[in-house]
Amino acid sequence: MATPIQLNDITIHLVVEQEGGWFDAKGFFPKLTKELLDENRSWLQPEFIDANDKLILCIQSFVIRTPQHNILIDACVGNHKHRPTRPFWNMLDSDRFEKGLAAIGLGVNDIDYVMCTHLHGDHVGWNTRLDNGRWVPTFPRARYIMSDRELAHWTQREKENPESVPWITDSVLPIVAAKREQIVKSDFAFNEQVQLVPTPGHTIDHFSVLVGRPGRDALITGDMIHSPLQGKYPDLGMMADYDSAQAGQTRRKIFDRFCDQPTQMCLSHFPAPSTGRVQRWGDGYKFVSVRG
Ligand SMILES: [Zn+2]
Numbered sequence: 001m002a003t004p005i006q007l008n009d010i011t012i013h014l015v016v017e018q019e020g021g022w023f024d025a026k027g028f029f030p031k032l033t034k035e036l037l038d039e040n041r042s043w044l045q046p047e048f049i050d051a052n053d054k055l056i057l058c059i060q061s062f063v064i065r066t067p068q069h070n071i072l073i074d075a076c077v078g079n080h081k082h083r084p085t086r087p088f089w090n091m092l093d094s095d096r097f098e099k100g101l102a103a104i105g106l107g108v109n110d111i112d113y114v115m116c117t118h119l120h121g122d123h124v125g126w127n128t129r130l131d132n133g134r135w136v137p138t139f140p141r142a143r144y145i146m147s148d149r150e151l152a153h154w155t156q157r158e159k160e161n162p163e164s165v166p167w168i169t170d171s172v173l174p175i176v177a178a179k180r181e182q183i184v185k186s187d188f189a190f191n192e193q194v195q196l197v198p199t200p201g202h203t204i205d206h207f208s209v210l211v212g213r214p215g216r217d218a219l220i221t222g223d224m225i226h227s228p229l230q231g232k233y234p235d236l237g238m239m240a241d242y243d244s245a246q247a248g249q250t251r252r253k254i255f256d257r258f259c260d261q262p263t264q265m266c267l268s269h270f271p272a273p274s275t276g277r278v279q280r281w282g283d284g285y286k287f288v289s290v291r292g
Helices: 034-044 096-103 121-127 148-160 166-171 173-175 246-258
Strands: 005-007 012-024 054-065 070-073 113-115 128-131 134-137 141-145 183-186 189-191 194-198 207-213 214-219 264-266 275-281 284-288
Touching: 005 207, 005 214, 012 096, 012 207, 054 207, 121 128, 121 166, 134 207, 141 148, 148 166, 148 173, 148 183, 166 173, 246 275, 246 284
Parallel strands: 070 113, 113 141, 141 183, 214 264
Antiparallel strands: 005 012, 012 054, 054 070, 128 134, 189 194, 194 207, 207 214, 264 275, 275 284
């Protein structure tokens, strides 16, 4: 189990569902050329890309334990979800996620809030589970925090073409139907030590989550970055971006803000340890894994 991050009276746990190489690096980053990949291969391999140039990605949740609340940030892929275009996420039937929660002493009834950084299928899956053929909230006591514009965008997409966004049908709309959603602006301050930070571009109203107090804090990035390659080249867009140019501006702005600060970046899709501090690296940034 990964070492948790301790920030005074707050603990951040990593709960992993999957880690693997599923996407070809050049397809994942449409503007990544063979030359640029070759130039960076020496530091990317074998930690961040495998021998076949597949990106090594982690699918995980972050659980924030405060004295008052247990907050789950992003809900991975989930079980029994029909994902015909993603064979490695299609109809999963795994107990790894729930075992990961149990390993930190939590069950589904202990989660008070679920925060959805954005509404892509690998971040909302465990929002729901199958119960007698119906999708019901996995965390029955939780309120699910989503951005207003993000939810409106995907609800409209689902209305127009449900087959193209099955994760909205089975993992987002059932939360709304069960009246468990809490709709917020993407700069919502949950409390003094848990605040949303707008990081748009990858999706229309993506947010990251800043936890702790200045000097002892962490930023859970969500999908504002997928690979350290996008640290070195902040303008490198990924295939599913809503607005790649905006996503690049967001990376520069956020990494500039946290550069050379003690803030632990929790880099959701990076392979373990998935954390690090931001430092400048040429025209871009790198992440140095120091815990504490
Ligand atoms: Zn993702």
